[in-house]
Amino acid sequence: MTKTYSAFNLLREGLRGQKGWGPAWRSPKPRATYDVIIIGGGGHGLATAYYLVKNHGVTNVAVIEKGWLGGGNTGRNTTVIRSNYYYPESTALYDLSVKLYEGLSRELNYNVMFSQRGMVVTAHSEPEMELAARNVNAMRLNGADADLLDVDQVKKLAPILNFSPDARFPIHGAVWQGRAGTGRHDAVAWGYARAADALGVDIIQNCEVTDVITEGGRCVGVATTQGEIRGGAVGAAVAGHSSVLAKLAGYTLPITSFALQAFVSEPMKPVIDTVAFCPPYGTYFSQSDKGGLVIGGGLDRVPSYGQRGNMPIQEAVLGGLVEMAPALAKVKLLRHWAGIVDVTPDSSPIIGPSGVEGLYVNCGWGTGGFKAIPAGGTLFAHILATGTHHDISRPFDPDRFITGRLIDEGAASGIAH
Amino acid sequence: MTSHRVSNAGLIDRSRALGFTFDGTSYTGFEGDTLASALLANGVRVVGRSFKYHRPRGVWGAWFDDPNAIFNVTLNNRELPNCPATTTPLADGMSARSVNAFPSALFDIKGGLDLFHRWLSAGFYYKTFMWPDWHLFEPMIRKMAGLGTLNPELLDNFTSDQVHEACDVLVIGGGAAGLVAARAAAESGQNAVLVDDHPEMGGGLYAAGSIDGTAPKDWVAAQIAAIQTAGGRILASTTAFGVFDHRLVGLVQNNGFGAAPRLIRMRAGRMIMATGALDRPITFANNDRPGVMSLTGASEFLARYGVLAGREIAVLSNNNFAEPIIGQLEAAGARVLVLDPTLGEMRAVGRKLLKGVEVAGQFHAVDSVLVSGGLTPIVHLWRHAGGNLIGPTPSRPSSPVRHRTECSQLARPMAHLI
Numbered sequence: 113m114t115k116t117y118s119a120f121n122l123l124r125e126g127l128r129g130q131k132g133w134g135p136a137w138r139s140p141k142p143r144a145t146y147d148v149i150i151i152g153g154g155g156h157g158l159a160t161a162y163y164l165v166k167n168h169g170v171t172n173v174a175v176i177e178k179g180w181l182g183g184g185n186t187g188r189n190t191t192v193i194r195s196n197y198y199y200p201e202s203t204a205l206y207d208l209s210v211k212l213y214e215g216l217s218r219e220l221n222y223n224v225m226f227s228q229r230g231m232v233v234t235a236h237s238e239p240e241m242e243l244a245a246r247n248v249n250a251m252r253l254n255g256a257d258a259d260l261l262d263v264d265q266v267k268k269l270a271p272i273l274n275f276s277p278d279a280r281f282p283i284h285g286a287v288w289q290g291r292a293g294t295g296r297h298d299a300v301a302w303g304y305a306r307a308a309d310a311l312g313v314d315i316i317q318n319c320e321v322t323d324v325i326t327e328g329g330r331c332v333g334v335a336t337t338q339g340e341i342r343g344g345a346v347g348a349a350v351a352g353h354s355s356v357l358a359k360l361a362g363y364t365l366p367i368t369s370f371a372l373q374a375f376v377s378e379p380m381k382p383v384i385d386t387v388a389f390c391p392p393y394g395t396y397f398s399q400s401d402k403g404g405l406v407i408g409g410g411l412d413r414v415p416s417y418g419q420r421g422n423m424p425i426q427e428a429v430l431g432g433l434v435e436m437a438p439a440l441a442k443v444k445l446l447r448h449w450a451g452i453v454d455v456t457p458d459s460s461p462i463i464g465p466s467g468v469e470g471l472y473v474n475c476g477w478g479t480g481g482f483k484a485i486p487a488g489g490t491l492f493a494h495i496l497a498t499g500t501h502h503d504i505s506r507p508f509d510p511d512r513f514i515t516g517r518l519i520d521e522g523a524a525s526g527i528a529h
Numbered sequence: 530m531t532s533h534r535v536s537n538a539g540l541i542d543r544s545r546a547l548g549f550t551f552d553g554t555s556y557t558g559f560e561g562d563t564l565a566s567a568l569l570a571n572g573v574r575v576v577g578r579s580f581k582y583h584r585p586r587g588v589w590g591a592w593f594d595d596p597n598a599i600f601n602v603t604l605n606n607r608e609l610p611n612c613p614a615t616t617t618p619l620a621d622g623m624s625a626r627s628v629n630a631f632p633s634a635l636f637d638i639k640g641g642l643d644l645f646h647r648w649l650s651a652g653f654y655y656k657t658f659m660w661p662d663w664h665l666f667e668p669m670i671r672k673m674a675g676l677g678t679l680n681p682e683l684l685d686n687f688t689s690d691q692v693h694e695a696c697d698v699l700v701i702g703g704g705a706a707g708l709v710a711a712r713a714a715a716e717s718g719q720n721a722v723l724v725d726d727h728p729e730m731g732g733g734l735y736a737a738g739s740i741d742g743t744a745p746k747d748w749v750a751a752q753i754a755a756i757q758t759a760g761g762r763i764l765a766s767t768t769a770f771g772v773f774d775h776r777l778v779g780l781v782q783n784n785g786f787g788a789a790p791r792l793i794r795m796r797a798g799r800m801i802m803a804t805g806a807l808d809r810p811i812t813f814a815n816n817d818r819p820g821v822m823s824l825t826g827a828s829e830f831l832a833r834y835g836v837l838a839g840r841e842i843a844v845l846s847n848n849n850f851a852e853p854i855i856g857q858l859e860a861a862g863a864r865v866l867v868l869d870p871t872l873g874e875m876r877a878v879g880r881k882l883l884k885g886v887e888v889a890g891q892f893h894a895v896d897s898v899l900v901s902g903g904l905t906p907i908v909h910l911w912r913h914a915g916g917n918l919i920g921p922t923p924s925r926p927s928s929p930v931r932h933r934t935e936c937s938q939l940a941r942p943m944a945h946l947i
Contacts, residue, residue, distance in 0.1 A: 117656035126648035217659045225654075225663055272681060299655055378611045381675040401667065403675025420913075422773050423794060439681045441789070442609050448771075 115310075117221050136302060137181075137309035142316050142341050146174040148496050149334060149343035151321055151357065153177025154186040155297075155482060156349035156474055158304035158315070159489020160496065162220075165311040167490065168497035173313045174343070176336060178320035182301030185351045188419075188451035189482040190374050190408040192387050192398065194231050194292035195256045198247060198524035201507040202460065203254035205487055208504060210256075210291055212486030222303030224295050225401065231292035231387040232266055234273070236281040244287045247525065251289070259288040270388050272437045280435050281392040292387060294398050294406075300485055324361035324471065331361065331471035346471045347496045349488070352417065352452025354475035363467035365475065366457055366513050371450040372411040372479050373421045375429065378444045379403030384437075391526055393432030404446060407433055411453060411479060421448045453478050457513070459522035463491055464501065464509035472496060473510070480527065531820065531882075531896055532830075532838050534570040535861045539835030540735065540746070541566075549623040551576075551600075552633035564614035564625055565591070565598045566834035574819040575881050576600075576614065578630040580676070582646050583639040585881045587819025591615055591829035593726070594807050600625040601677045607684055607787035610677030618728060620786055628677040635881065639673070689789035696722040696762075699778055699797035701769045701910060704732020705740060706939045707803035708752040714801075715761030722795065723756060724767040724780060732805055735832040736825065738857065767793070772800065772914035776935055802911050803939040809902030811845055814876030816900070820883030824901035828854045837861045839897030843868050843886050845875070846901040858899075866893055911938040 114121050114132040125132050148164055150157045153175050164170040177183075193213055195206035213226045235244040244260055251258035266286045267275055275283055305315055316338065323335040325342070333342030348357050352369045380403050389396035397407045409429035412422070426448060434441045455478045456462060462476035474492040477484060491505035501509060512518055521527050541561035548557055551568055558567025565588050568576060576598040577586045586597035598614035603624045611628060627634035642649070658666040698714040700707045703725030714721035725732070730753060734745040741748060753763060766783040773779065778800065780793040808825040810816060820839070824846060827838040842858055844851055845868045855865050868875070873889025877898055885894040908918060911929050914936050918929055929938035 117659075119657040122648060122653055122656050126650075129647070130650045217663060221659070223655045223657065223659050223663060225667070227663065227667055302655070379674065379676045380610055381678045382671050383679050383681070401671050401674055403671075418774075420773075421771070423771075423777060423779055426779075438683050439679065441687050442684060443679065444611065 136306040137315050140314045140316065142174060142176070142314065142319065142336070142338050144340070145333075145342045146314070147172040147344045148174075148347065149341055149345075150175045150347045150349060150496075151334065152184070152349040152351070153181045153305075153315060153317060154184045154349065154351065155182065155300050155304065155485035156351075156488045156492065157347075158301055158308055159485050160347060160349060160474070160492040161313040161315075162304050162308040162311065163489050163493035164497055165308065165313060167493055170497050171312045173308075174341060175308070175313060175315045176319045176321065176334070176341065177315070177317045180317050181305050181315065182298055185451040185453065185481055186301045186485070187298055188374065188449060189297055190396070190398070190406045191294040191297045191400070191482060192231070192292070192396070193226060193295050193483040194289055194387070196231065196233065196247070196251060196258060196287065196289045196292065196525065197521055198250050199519050199521065200254045201519050202521055202525070203251065203256050204504045205461075205491075205508070206484060207254075207256045208490065209484045209487035212490065213295060216300075216303070216486060220303040220307045222299060222306055224299040224303050226293060226295045227401070228291050228293040229386050229398070230269070230288060230290045231389065232261065232270055232286040232288055234266065234283050234286045234388070234390045236284055236390075236392055238284065241284050244285060247287050257289060257291050259290070261286045261288045269386050270384055272384050272439055273388060273390075274436055274438055281390065294387060294400070295482075296401075297482060300482070304485075304489070321357065321360070324357070324468070326361070326468065330469040344470075345496045345499075347474060347492055348466070348471065349474040349492065351475065351477065351481060352454050354454045354473060356417075358466070361466065361468050361471060363471075365462065365466075365473065365510070367454045367462075367476055368415050369417055369452050369454055370411040370414070371416045371418060371420070372453045373409070373425045373429070373448065373450045375407040375445055376400075376447045377405040377407065377440075378446050380405075380443070383439075388436070390432070390436045393436045395429050395432030395436055397433060397437075405440070405443065411455070412450075417452055419450050419452060421450050453481075458518035458520040459527055460519040461488070461508050462510050463488070463505045464495065464511075467510070478527070531572045531574050532569040532836055533572055535831070535835050535837045537835070538831055538861065540729065540833050541835060547619050547621040547623075549619060549621070549625065551625045552627055552635065558619045560619075562619040562834055564600065564602070564612070564617045564619055564623065565595065566830055566836050567619050568598070568614065569830060569836045569838070570834070575635045576819070577627050577634050578637050578640070579817065580629065580674075581649065582643045583630070583637050584643050584817060585634070585640070585819055586817060588615065588822065588826075589810075590808075590823045590826040591833070594823070594826070599628050599676055601628055602786070604786050608680040608682075609787065610679050616726070617786065623786075629675065684787065687789045689784060689791045692791065692793045693796075694722075694793055695796040696720045697798040698722070698801060699724070699795055699799070700801045700803060702732065702803035702805055703727070703730035703763070703765075704803060704805055705734055707732070707801070708749065708756070710801045710803055710939070711761055711763075712752055712756050712759070715756050715759035721756070721761040722764065723761065724764045724769055726766065726768040728766050730763065730765065733825075733829070736828040736854075738832075738853070764793075769910055772910055772936070776800070799935045799937075800914070801937050801939065804907040804910065806904035806906045809905055811847065811870070811900050811902040813845075813870075814874070816877060818877045818879060818883055819881060820879070820896060821877055821898045821900060824851060824854055824899040825904075827897075827899045828857060831857060831861055837863055838899060839863060839895070841895045842866070842897045842899055843893060843895040844899050844901075845870055848901060848903045850904065851901055866895060868893075906938070908938060911936070
């Protein structure tokens, strides 16, 4: 059986009908007990399982997923990877992710197509340019890359944008992060799944958690549609459904769930090489390798678990897109969907103990979970293996909502939730 | 010999000839043609290339189910990318270019990629392009991907009004079932609106030949008159693209080529989805060759546009819908050979031009293969509205089940599979 993915093996397999590849991961029946159980088979859950084995040598690990791998927000996002945040705590977290993404394809032996095509965040007035300069300086001080661009530099990078002085919001310049880019979202889940499975992790799909089992106030396992599974530590990485799981287990999280909608256009020959975000329009877009424009905006303002789009947001986001890049008015939309995002009061994630002993949470990523998958996996694995925080995850412990040491990136870097 | 125009069939107006070009060659069609039907009438077989291997592709279906005839189209200096030729009404002076093929669909320099298909299997790119780095390979792959080309020029006056509307009953689909439903709703005093994405009502009736003993054209005209007399409204060239919360239906109305379509937000008291069905393909080797077409698609091309798919036609069908269509094809002058797929392996022979079909080692010289794998009800909107399906069972495809009072899906009676 051919295990390693390489050009050479691809050529060799081509000569025998590609029949020598084994399945990328097994479909095992759940065992009765594991050292660690991870709820949620998306990017964060699968990455956590991989790093548990690789960084901590914890091999007896199960990932349980109610649907299919990467079928939640990992399969629904707009694939942007960046670390252009404001606070040092955030930069440490998100830049760890970008660094890990930079070597991920080779590490996992799976091409996740991290494409560092850069991201422009436009500024539309002189005061906004002042703020942009402040953001660039903050990012550089925190160790991430950032540049302040004038309007001509933006024009060179993304000529399709609206540079007309008559635009609703004329472009004055932009913050540029050259190391930012996009990744092949499904491949991130599949790559981690394959690598984790090869290291002995059991990935169990179609296995929904129906209850959390506690004994003497401590979480000792979960009841699922495939029977009871017990574990030494349980980690939950279930994004928009974190509050649903919290209700089952009897802890509370400062999380509100909203739908976040996204769009893909018909495939075209390349029209833009970067990720472009114009904050006043509330719209951003990039172009996938297949040629479709991947378009996103702000989240719905009504709490919901309904994974479906609606027309008001459609109008807001696409209206913004057409004003942002008028040539796109004639482009046809192909798909439109929604995912459920878990939003915290300070727009930063929650990583740490849930409040029920033995049960840990990795959630609150809101609209920005995909970019953080390698870092979230690394930090969550550290917590599940050692019971203590990694230096980078400590500021994101839920105790910040008691101490008041919030990391308010909603205010600081103006993220869309 | 390939597809051609026959003299007496169709809804087209033969007194109004329209000139157009495809990949630089001039052709003539008629008022009422689509770009695809006009090309078939001129015997054009190769209309595009497959996305990855650049295999030659021909027209498969007659309406939105066709995946192959996708063109960059220019009319009056207004260029739009990725226009499906089967749903683009022909206009005088149109110029169409195949997408992702150079210099033309017929002679594509990347056609040789097909020779490497054994190494470019599904998902091959996840297994390679990692060393030294993905960036080395990505720009070339990006250039090869994508379909049409976006002309960055801005179109002046490319705006349209947005309309907020409401009705008691919204009927989606203007075939026989939809027309009758809209008429009944309107005549019962309700505010009824009927939408269909074709320029004319009638759906599959034209291909059916007759209804209630009258010609489809006359019967459809009578229904339309009755609906309008009773106060009902009809929106042609209008696609329902989504059923959102609180019975809000998104409708997009085509305002003609190069004009911005109109967005209608329709708040419907009740919805009746009379959306018809699609013919399924059947798998066999080289079933994507130009000249292999959907049987119901071919029947639509004949009935609506007077275009016959070929002269020597092989029919491959697993259901009893094929018989009347075979009769129509023969009446239009084709010789039809009915294939028995149970005899053994089958493959289409020929590359750009179909030479024939081989079944269980026996070769039959034909210029077209028409395929019907049975009908699948069109339930996209129904599913979007949260409707459920039962099935499928081995003998029938899945079909809708009633799940909510304000929404009904009318399913066409299923073919009996052989």
